[in-house]
Amino acid sequence: MSQAKVDPLVIAISSRALFDLAESHKVFEEEGLDAYRNYQIAHEDEPLQPGDAFSLVKKLLRLNDLLEGAPVEVILLSRNSADTGLRIFNSIQHYGLDISRAAFSGGDSPYRYISAFNSHLFLSTDGADVRHALELGVAAATILPSNASPAEGKLKIAFDGDAVLFSDDSEKIYKNDGLEAFTKNELEAANEPMSGGPFKPFLAALQQIQMAFPSGESPLRTCLVTARAAPAHERVVRTLRAWNIRIDESLFLGGLDKGEFLRAFDADVFFDDQEGHCESARSHVATGHVPHGVANE
Numbered sequence: 001m002s003q004a005k006v007d008p009l010v011i012a013i014s015s016r017a018l019f020d021l022a023e024s025h026k027v028f029e030e031e032g033l034d035a036y037r038n039y040q041i042a043h044e045d046e047p048l049q050p051g052d053a054f055s056l057v058k059k060l061l062r063l064n065d066l067l068e069g070a071p072v073e074v075i076l077l078s079r080n081s082a083d084t085g086l087r088i089f090n091s092i093q094h095y096g097l098d099i100s101r102a103a104f105s106g107g108d109s110p111y112r113y114i115s116a117f118n119s120h121l122f123l124s125t126d127g128a129d130v131r132h133a134l135e136l137g138v139a140a141a142t143i144l145p146s147n148a149s150p151a152e153g154k155l156k157i158a159f160d161g162d163a164v165l166f167s168d169d170s171e172k173i174y175k176n177d178g179l180e181a182f183t184k185n186e187l188e189a190a191n192e193p194m195s196g197g198p199f200k201p202f203l204a205a206l207q208q209i210q211m212a213f214p215s216g217e218s219p220l221r222t223c224l225v226t227a228r229a230a231p232a233h234e235r236v237v238r239t240l241r242a243w244n245i246r247i248d249e250s251l252f253l254g255g256l257d258k259g260e261f262l263r264a265f266d267a268d269v270f271f272d273d274q275e276g277h278c279e280s281a282r283s284h285v286a287t288g289h290v291p292h293g294v295a296n297e
Contacts, residue, residue: 006071006212009205011060012114014124015078015088017143018057019048033107037084044087047094052286053123053143055150056269061098063155066219067212075117076102077110077124114138120202127291134292139202141271141288144278148285151266154219157206158262158285159199160272161226161236163293167195168273172294186232193242194235198292199271200243207245221248223265227277229254259284
């Protein structure tokens with residue numbers, strides 16, 4: 001077990017991202033709140049099936065077996081009441097997940113508790129809640145339905161660059177003026193570090209965990225998967241250097257489809273701001289859409 005002291009990494013997750021609540025949600029939509037409440041109470045001893053972010057959460061919590069002080073904490077945020085949420089906590093116990101803190105908001109959006117828990121990341125199936133979290137300055141993504149099989153071994157997290165790790169300033173130039181203007185700007189600004197995007201603090205927190213392990217022995221790997229290509233790569237490298245953040249692998253794809261590369265990296269999750277890239281990715285890996293920046297206006 002690593003002895004290095006690591007600051008807590010706090011992940012907030014909605015109950016519908018952690019578990020498959022499609023059946024009970026259908027009862028709610030078709031028959032109303034009372035029928036939903038009765039259904040959940042009647043089935044509260046039946047464990048829910050894992051949701052699209054379940055295996056990611058399981059791997060994140062497994063890091064606590066390797067680090068002193070158990071620095072990874074997962075918080076459950078749910079629109080359920082504590083009454084209907086009992087089935088969710090019973091399911092958490094059934095799968096042996098070390099999740100003890102929760103906010104049950106009784107029908108209201110739970111996003112307002114994200115900052116109170118000092119969360120680094122919020123994962124949900126509700127796009128509106130995710131947007132609210134991003135407005136609060138918290139990294140957040142809408143977990144998309146995926147048939148991808150969870151990978152074994154190391155925890156591998158992949159990120160898009162512009163509007164995710166970095167600000168969308170450069171992406172705005174690309175959207176408004178095209179590739180040539182974008183490339184010219186990136187060459188001229190190669191020595192000017194980009195501003196951080198919503199996922200910069202989360203990446204920094206992941207690096208703190210990596211650094212708690214001896215060199216080459218971290219059970220966690222990160223990867224940048226960007227549509228950028230040379231010569232626009234230089235500013236990315238210099239920005240990360242200026243931030244004092246290291247990414248294990250960097251893929252500069254020049255517009256190639258990202259899905260096959262994410263499968264080759266064996267990512268547990270991939271975060272991207274563009275819906276088209278997310279569609280390509282989610283058949284290969286669990287994918288979080290980040291509704292931030294110019295591509296989502």
